[in-house]
Amino acid sequence: MFSGYLFGQNGGTVRGNFQTTLQTYKQDTLIGANDTPEKVLLNSYANLLYTNKNFTAGVRYEGYFNTLQGYDTKNNGFGFAYRFAQYSADNFDITLGNFYEQFGNGLVFRSFEDKYIGYDNAMDGLRVKFNPTAGVYLTGIIGRQRYAFFKSDKGFSQVENRGLVRGANLEFSINDAFKGLNDKKTKVLLGYSFVSKYQKDQKQLIKLNDTTYSLEIPKNVVAMSGRLNITHYPFSLSSEYAYKFNDPSAENNYIYKPGNALFLNLSYSRKGFGMIVSMKRVDNFSFRSDRTATLSDLNINYLPDITRSHAYAFSAFYPYATQNNGEMGIAVELNYKLKRKTFLGGKYGTDLRLNYSRMQGIEQEPIADGIPVMQKGTDGYYSDFFAVGKDTYYQDVTFELHKKLHKKFKFAFLYQNLVFDFSKLRGEVEVGTVYANIFILDFTYKFAKKHAIRIELEELLSQQDMGDWAMASAEYTFSPHWFVTATDQYNYKNPRPQYQAHYYNFAFGYKLNATRVQLSYGRQREGVVCTGGVCRVLPATNGFMFTLTSSF
Amino acid sequence: MKRIFLLFILATFLYSCDVVSPTNNYYIADTIVNNPDDGGDEETVVKKVLLLDFTGTLCLNCPAAHEIVHQLQDVYPNKIVPVAIYVPGLSVPVGGDTVDLRTPDGTAICTELDPPTLPKGLIDKYGKNNWEETTSWADVISNAVNEVPQIGIKINNSFDDATKKLDINIDLVSQIKTDKALKLVVFITEDHIITRQAISEPPGYIQKYEQMHVFRDAVTDVWGDPIFADGVEVNKTDKVTLSCTFEGHWNADNANVVAFIVDEESSVLNAQEKTVK
Numbered sequence: 001m002f003s004g005y006l007f008g009q010n011g012g013t014v015r016g017n018f019q020t021t022l023q024t025y026k027q028d029t030l031i032g033a034n035d036t037p038e039k040v041l042l043n044s045y046a047n048l049l050y051t052n053k054n055f056t057a058g059v060r061y062e063g064y065f066n067t068l069q070g071y072d073t074k075n076n077g078f079g080f081a082y083r084f085a086q087y088s089a090d091n092f093d094i095t096l097g098n099f100y101e102q103f104g105n106g107l108v109f110r111s112f113e114d115k116y117i118g119y120d121n122a123m124d125g126l127r128v129k130f131n132p133t134a135g136v137y138l139t140g141i142i143g144r145q146r147y148a149f150f151k152s153d154k155g156f157s158q159v160e161n162r163g164l165v166r167g168a169n170l171e172f173s174i175n176d177a178f179k180g181l182n183d184k185k186t187k188v189l190l191g192y193s194f195v196s197k198y199q200k201d202q203k204q205l206i207k208l209n210d211t212t213y214s215l216e217i218p219k220n221v222v223a224m225s226g227r228l229n230i231t232h233y234p235f236s237l238s239s240e241y242a243y244k245f246n247d248p249s250a251e252n253n254y255i256y257k258p259g260n261a262l263f264l265n266l267s268y269s270r271k272g273f274g275m276i277v278s279m280k281r282v283d284n285f286s287f288r289s290d291r292t293a294t295l296s297d298l299n300i301n302y303l304p305d306i307t308r309s310h311a312y313a314f315s316a317f318y319p320y321a322t323q324n325n326g327e328m329g330i331a332v333e334l335n336y337k338l339k340r341k342t343f344l345g346g347k348y349g350t351d352l353r354l355n356y357s358r359m360q361g362i363e364q365e366p367i368a369d370g371i372p373v374m375q376k377g378t379d380g381y382y383s384d385f386f387a388v389g390k391d392t393y394y395q396d397v398t399f400e401l402h403k404k405l406h407k408k409f410k411f412a413f414l415y416q417n418l419v420f421d422f423s424k425l426r427g428e429v430e431v432g433t434v435y436a437n438i439f440i441l442d443f444t445y446k447f448a449k450k451h452a453i454r455i456e457l458e459e460l461l462s463q464q465d466m467g468d469w470a471m472a473s474a475e476y477t478f479s480p481h482w483f484v485t486a487t488d489q490y491n492y493k494n495p496r497p498q499y500q501a502h503y504y505n506f507a508f509g510y511k512l513n514a515t516r517v518q519l520s521y522g523r524q525r526e527g528v529v530c531t532g533g534v535c536r537v538l539p540a541t542n543g544f545m546f547t548l549t550s551s552f
Numbered sequence: 553m554k555r556i557f558l559l560f561i562l563a564t565f566l567y568s569c570d571v572v573s574p575t576n577n578y579y580i581a582d583t584i585v586n587n588p589d590d591g592g593d594e595e596t597v598v599k600k601v602l603l604l605d606f607t608g609t610l611c612l613n614c615p616a617a618h619e620i621v622h623q624l625q626d627v628y629p630n631k632i633v634p635v636a637i638y639v640p641g642l643s644v645p646v647g648g649d650t651v652d653l654r655t656p657d658g659t660a661i662c663t664e665l666d667p668p669t670l671p672k673g674l675i676d677k678y679g680k681n682n683w684e685e686t687t688s689w690a691d692v693i694s695n696a697v698n699e700v701p702q703i704g705i706k707i708n709n710s711f712d713d714a715t716k717k718l719d720i721n722i723d724l725v726s727q728i729k730t731d732k733a734l735k736l737v738v739f740i741t742e743d744h745i746i747t748r749q750a751i752s753e754p755p756g757y758i759q760k761y762e763q764m765h766v767f768r769d770a771v772t773d774v775w776g777d778p779i780f781a782d783g784v785e786v787n788k789t790d791k792v793t794l795s796c797t798f799e800g801h802w803n804a805d806n807a808n809v810v811a812f813i814v815d816e817e818s819s820v821l822n823a824q825e826k827t828v829k
Contacts, residue, residue, distance in 0.1 A: 072668065073666060073668070073681070074668075074681060076681070196569065202688070202690075202691040203690045203691045203694050204687070204690060204691075205620075205623055205624070205627065205690045206578070206580075207623050207626070208578070211583060212583070212623065212626060212627050213578070213580045213581070213582065213583055214580075214581050214582045215579055215580065215581060216572050216579045216580060216581035217581070218569075218570035218571070218572050219570055220569050220570045221569065221570070222569035245569050245571055246570075246571060246572055246579075248579070249687075250685060250686075250687035254687075256572065256574065256579050291687075292685045292687040292688045293685070294669075294685065295669060367577060368577050371577055377578045377579055377580065378574065378577050378578055378579070379574070379577070427612055427613075427752075430646070
């Protein structure tokens with residue numbers, strides 16, 4: 001790969017980073033882990049960025065030799081997956097080649113990458129940003145989305161039909177636009193986005209009364225959104241409403257109902273107390289540059305998840321995935337700090353956090369007698385905007401406490417009560433709805449300068465799916481270079497006793513400046529990780545994993 | 553400022569949006585006239601399309617794919633050769649079901665090709681990374697059926713009920729000249745097998761579901777046996793003789809022989825199907 005260094009030449013600089021992850025695979029029938037004919041698989045990438053005054057150019061080389069289990073094998077191969085040239089002047093910025101961009105919250109357009117979930121829908125085309133006058137920010141984009149290493153016109157179905165995406169975004173900051181409002185406490189930002197995709201027609205059949213018909217497929221589909229953000233300390237409001245015209249696709253079973261999505265976020269924050277209330281409603285809002293694509297492929301937009309994103313292993317055991325076809329929900333988070341040197345706060349104060357989130361389906365009524373809900377080739381259903389669907393997809397109540405007891409000792413406690421519709425969110429009928437209680441204790445003891453040990457104890461109790469789990473983890477850190485961890489997750493009450501397995505894992509790592517090396521060995525349980533509606537299945541594995549990351 | 557806003561709004565509408573309207577609740581473009589059924593005429597060389605449907609009894613969305621196969625067979629009678637390959641991980645008999653559609657050869661195919669999330673299909677392809685979503689099947693097949701046939705395949709079967717032995721004679725006639733090495737792949741499939749099947753709407757099971765085109769066994773090597781050993785020329789013929797013995801639970805009355813020709817690039821040049829009896 002590349003060796004890393006930084007140099008200056010004629011005012012230009014080169015920066016970069018790289019990561020390589022290598023894993024060995026051993027068959028382990030107890031946990032359902034498979035070996036691989038290659039024995040070893042490897043994902044790697046390197047970014048190089050050259051900057052000279054107003055000019056920037058960069059490339060990213062990616063190599064999958066072959067793709068690690070759990071990532072899409074269509075990535076197998078190598079090459080320059082990302083290359084661009086960009087020029088910025090006082091009031092405009094132009095990019096040729098690949099770029100990432102987001103309009104507002106992403107409801108109608110978001111192009112991004114996330115290596116952990118194996119996602120990359122980089123645009124390949126042209127982007128222009130223009131700031132004609134104070135407070136007015138315009139962005140225009142056109143291009144096709146990245147789809148693994150397939151050539152730009154190859155689509156999800158492997159035939160030449162990947163769509164063209166074009167769009168524009170306007171942001172208007174009232175405070176920036178009018179001098180008299182520059183220093184006002186109240187800040188107002190308005191936004192409008194417009195995205196259109198073009199994809200050639202494709203034959204889609206439907207059989208009605210023994211006659212086969214082909215559907216009329218719209219080749220151009222438009223989505224647009226409006227935004228209003230207001231900040232007035234200590235309050236902040238962020239809102240966006242998006243609408244999409246008829247867009248029959250594989251994901252919505254080729255129904256023609258226009259889609260809409262609403263995202264609201266209200267927050268209040270003062271010293272020692274914070275509150276965030278988020279609301280979301282999504283109705284038929286999958287938007288992809290190839291109408292036949294599903295799962296994580298070729299999304300034009302991104303529907304943010306309002307449920308809490310958890311970091312601990314068991315609290316993240318059942319992550320929610322945005323339901324593009326329909327969902328509505330609310331999330332409330334309260335943060336409170338018990339003051340220092342009070343009876344409840346103790347010497348160092350205590351941080352409390354309470355979170356509630358719930359996601360439901362939307363109401364869906366038949367459009368006419370004899371036509372079932374979601375019938376292909378029709379409007380699919382009627383839905384009352386304010387009616388809550390009867391199905392609970394997800395509910396999470398989490399209480400968290402962080403406390404420092406001594407200058408060398410601190411701990412955290414977390415309790416979570418979870419309802420997770422496994423059938424809906426994972427597509428496995430057998431499991432049904434999972435009800436789980438999760439308890440977590442996290443202790444950190446700094447026993448000498450630069451030496452700390454962290455113990456994590458977790459328990460997941462459930463009558464469904466894989467039953468009860470317990471976990472113990474110990475991490476020893478010798479700052480700033482070394483760390484060693486040992487973890488065991490034990491599925492001690494799996495309903496099938498033969499699968500009551502220990503998932504042990506040992507890891508150590510070394511960090512020097514911007515370079516980090518990690519080697520681990522052990523079992524990884526099967527699971528899912530999600531960002532919004534984009535998810536990756538983590539397969540069960542048994543073997544060594546080596547990771548090297550560096551930047552320069 | 554006002555001008556900028558107006559220009560911006562105008563620019564956005566320069567991109568057209570195709571808003572379509574329904575007739576009697578359905579957004580119909582055309583009536584598809586079903587293609588003529590030539591009864592699977594084997595005397596003339598005709599193009600038939602191989603559709604490998606990777607499926608599973610525990611796969612919720614697979615019955616919808618089976619329905620698409622059925623629809624396509626209606627539209628293109630005797631022009632499609634379907635084979636349903638049951639992926640082992642999603643075809644474990646559960647809930648008291650005793651019928652197991654997993655087979656050693658089917659498992660070998662799935663291990664090598666590694667199909668992603670089901671259902672998935674291979675259309676006139678027999679190799680990795682050529683997956684087609686079910687939603688693309690109609691589109692891809694509408695093009696494939698019009699391709700010029702490259703190799704003629706004629707199947708003659710002779711089944712002995714007493715010994716359960718099947719003799720297969722296959723006559724091949726080339727319509728092309730090529731330097732590529734070709735292989736003949738022959739499968740046994742069976743229709744009307746009743747099993748338990750998972751479905752998505754409503755999530756649950758159908759206890760007695762009729763499985764069609766079920767892959768039973770490969771009579772040749774799973775990846776095919778070489779043909780046209782002396783090269784492929786126009787009008788050149790080849791003859792292949794094969795035999796296999798049916799396992800006890802196979803029903804010869806519902807069984808078929810499927811044969812197809814595959815080249816070095818995993819492209820299927822033509823396919824043919826004939827009932828065992």
